[in-house]
Amino acid sequence: MPILAIDTASRWTAIALLDEQKDKIIAEKGWVATLRQTVELAPSIDEMLQNAALRPADLSGISVAIGPGSYTGLRIGMGLARGLALVHKLPIAAIRTHDIVAQNVPQSPQKLLVGVEAGRKRVLIAPYVWSQEKEQGWDRAGEIDNPTWPELFESVREPVLLAGEVPSEIAEQIQSDADLSKMIELAAAEHSVRSAAILARLGYQQISSGNLPDQALLVPQYLRHP
Numbered sequence: 001m002p003i004l005a006i007d008t009a010s011r012w013t014a015i016a017l018l019d020e021q022k023d024k025i026i027a028e029k030g031w032v033a034t035l036r037q038t039v040e041l042a043p044s045i046d047e048m049l050q051n052a053a054l055r056p057a058d059l060s061g062i063s064v065a066i067g068p069g070s071y072t073g074l075r076i077g078m079g080l081a082r083g084l085a086l087v088h089k090l091p092i093a094a095i096r097t098h099d100i101v102a103q104n105v106p107q108s109p110q111k112l113l114v115g116v117e118a119g120r121k122r123v124l125i126a127p128y129v130w131s132q133e134k135e136q137g138w139d140r141a142g143e144i145d146n147p148t149w150p151e152l153f154e155s156v157r158e159p160v161l162l163a164g165e166v167p168s169e170i171a172e173q174i175q176s177d178a179d180l181s182k183m184i185e186l187a188a189a190e191h192s193v194r195s196a197a198i199l200a201r202l203g204y205q206q207i208s209s210g211n212l213p214d215q216a217l218l219v220p221q222y223l224r225h226p
Helices: 037-051 069-086 099-103 150-155 166-177 176-185 196-209
Strands: 002-007 012-019 022-033 060-065 092-096 109-117 122-131 137-140 160-164 183-184
Touching: 002 037, 002 069, 002 196, 012 196, 022 037, 022 183, 022 196, 037 069, 060 069, 060 099, 060 196, 069 092, 092 099, 092 122, 092 166, 092 196, 099 109, 099 122, 099 137, 099 160, 137 183, 166 183, 176 183
Parallel strands: 002 060, 060 092, 109 160, 160 183
Antiparallel strands: 002 012, 012 022, 109 122, 122 137
8 A cells, every 4th residue: 555745845755656565756856846736736736646557445544755945835635634634634744845855865974954945035945964873874964944045055164965946147257256166065966855765764664663743733833924
């Protein structure tokens, strides 16, 4: 029975199906849904399930991006996840938006900064460091900040690796500025994608552990209210 992943934390929208028993991604889709998540999300999930010859009742759980991110987008994804879970009595795993990207970035000696678009020329930035403990991977190394891009550039005091949602004009600015490019390395494009397949795997891990949030209290996490 598969896990359905739903990510609507920003304009980037992504869904996936994971067959946890076979450890296989059945289907995955990602697209930029500018102001259209309300009308595009449910039909896209329905189409994905039909193509996989599945019904919502066949699911074993849902993994949803909990935020931070777009106020409206997170409400859409969370609302649909909670509705499906209520009707079909499914567990919901709540995964932090930045963790989805961090899980996709290979090991690096530098601190990792993961960005999620925040609008108004701001970015939601979460710092990570690579852990050498028994389960190697990126560990959150501080609080999420919401600077403008110039404010972020000013705050960088050591070489960092930047992944996630970086507008093309900002990437070009970093690459064309000798001082900035010495301090900020851009992660490869394939490592900056918020993959719904990874969201599904993280959700499966959370569901398997039994460390799930109370669905009655489950709400999106915003850095600050609009």
